[in-house]
Amino acid sequence: MKRPVLSLVAALLLVGICALIVLKIREAQAPLGQVANLIRERVHRRELSFSKSDGSERARNWALVAEFYRKRSYRPAWSDGRGPDRQSYELAEALRAATLEGLNPKDYDVDTLEVRIKRLDRNGLLSEAPPAQALANLDLRLTYTYFQYANHLLNGRVSTATVDHDWITSPREVNLVGNLQVATSRHGVRRALLGLLPRDPDYHRLKDALVLYAGIEQEGGWGFIHSGPPLRLGRVDPRVPLLRTRLRASGDLSKGDRGRSFDPPLERAVMVFQARHGLESTGVVGPATLDALNVPVGARVRQIQLNMARRRWLPQDLGKRYVVVNVPDFTLDVMEGERSVLHMRVVVGKRGSPTPLFSGKITYVELNPYWNIPRDIAKDEIAPLVRDDRTYLEQNQIKVLSGPQEDAAEVDPSDVDWGKIGEEGEPYLLREEPGPTNPLGKIKFMCPNEHDVYLHDTPAGHLFSVKERDFSHGCIRVERPMDLAVYLLRGTADGSRDRIQALIDSGERKAIRLPEPVPVHILYWTAWVDGSGLVQFRDDVYGHDRRLDEAIRSGTEAQFQINAPVKESQDSTR
Secondary structure (H helix, E strand, O other): OHHHHHHHHHHHHHHHHHHHHHHHHHHOOOOHHHHHHHHHHHHHHOOOOOOOOOHHHHHHHHHHHHHHHHHOOOOOOOEOOOOEOHHHHHHHHHHHHHHHHOOOHHHHOHHHHHHHHHHHOOOOOOOOOOOHHHHHHHHHHHHHHHHHHHHHHHHOOOOOOOOOOOOOOOOOOOOHHHHHHHHHHOOOHHHHHHOOOOOOHHHHHHHHHHHHHHHHHHOOOOOOOOOOOOEOOOOEOOOHHHHHHHHHHOOOOOOOOOOOEOOHHHHHHHHHHHHHOOOOOOOOEOHHHHHHHOOOHHHHHHHHHHHHHHHOOOOOOOOOEEEEEEHHHOEEEEEEOOEEEEEEEEEEEOOOOOOOOEEEEEEEEEEOOOEEEOHHHHHHHHHHHHHHOOOHHHHOOEEEEOOOOOOOOEEOHHHOOOOOOOOOOOOOEEEEOOOOOOOOOOEEEEOOOOOOOOEEOOOOHHHHHOOOOEEEOOOEEEOOHHHHHHHHOOOOOOOOHHHHHHHHHHOOOEEEEEEEEEEEEEEOOOEEEOOOOOEEEOOOOOOHHHHHHHHHHHOOHHHOOOOOOOOOOOOOOO
16 A cells, blocks of 8 residues: 555655746746837837947838837747747857858947847746846847848848949848748748848859958968069069968969079969959069059958948849949950850049949940030030130031030031030030041940940040050940940841941941840949959959948948049040
């Protein structure tokens, strides 16, 4: 009889212990209703601020936070009443890895976030209940930070909401509230964030380059090479070992002599380096090459990060086929998918009159075009020449018209007050007729836009042999206009090379509409990875990298413009 009694006592004791555990667990849970009420109160008052970002970004994120909690009746998303769940840690880990995306974990105050997560962690079933107020605050902080980081992954630290509206045609749009709802319900925070990254292969190649150059920086970077006579094949110089070490660090040199003599492998490595930096591939280390070699690796890391930021502004689809101009590289490519089918050099705007960055569509090609001279050029350049020489207009085939209309009447130049030409309210338009000296050459490619910028031929073909080709007033001069015209007009009655040439030879102006508009993107890449896997760098010709860097570091994104107004320079043609 003793054994059944003992078993009964043991069973009753076990039941009591279980009941005590359940009671303790319930005591250790903050009432979810109380946490939800606190969340509701704080969302409505928006009394918590979790970032140093400017007001426009805070307002955008708080709108998402409010929508997210409203759809879940303000229930906490990151805790179960006993403390933060594992998704909280997953978000913190993702924020720590923000450097891999060219972003700064400090922008999300991840140190403070991790401290608060750990402080409220349940630390076992019998720990004391976390304060409901602390759980509500943490939940809001995690949600706000998720949207903050998600927006940065999607559109950049400086987002498409604040840049010039015509630079990009259709920024990527994602339902971030739905994105987080799925992430929290399926315990897939990291996966949801990764899904916000651009699908653009060029972005991911830059991401790999960032890892490479950040690793070089962590290992101490590369040394400085002092100036001196040019280093070339056969030269013996104490700087040669420094040059060899520098080129090995960036992967341009894999082998070669270790002495002071400039040998053939070193020459080939210098040529690779020069090509990667848009320099003449001479194999000789002169001042320009030396300057590029001495750019600190940290500056190259930042350059890659800034170009990753600009990549986030691109829509997922640039078009099945499109024209893209990379201003800092002074090149144009016609793309079909990811393949360039036509490549050429271009001349772009001077630093004082930069080519604007925008997306548009080429709708027609004009042969033997007029040049409608912009008012600023008419006022600052043409009018002074006419005042000095009344025959200037006739010599240069320039007519004065009564206005910009197609049927505007020609005006006698002697009836014009040349001291007022180009001023506001003056109706006159100066137009240069088609001819051998017309700055637009024989072919113009029209992509209507508010900047009045287009692509065109030029009689100044010698400019394409210069490495830094920033000479225009903003429009883009193309090296091979006939090839581009044949490509764009294929399938039309006037699309063959012979037919286009015959129309040009006629001397008559003719506009030919494209069968279908072709997208054109005027972009600004100072760092990218080419098809052979080489990391390319170019100079920041307009200072856009510098200005974007300042906007990101200061958090004043609302003040950032891609096409910032600049003072016009006084030379060259459009």
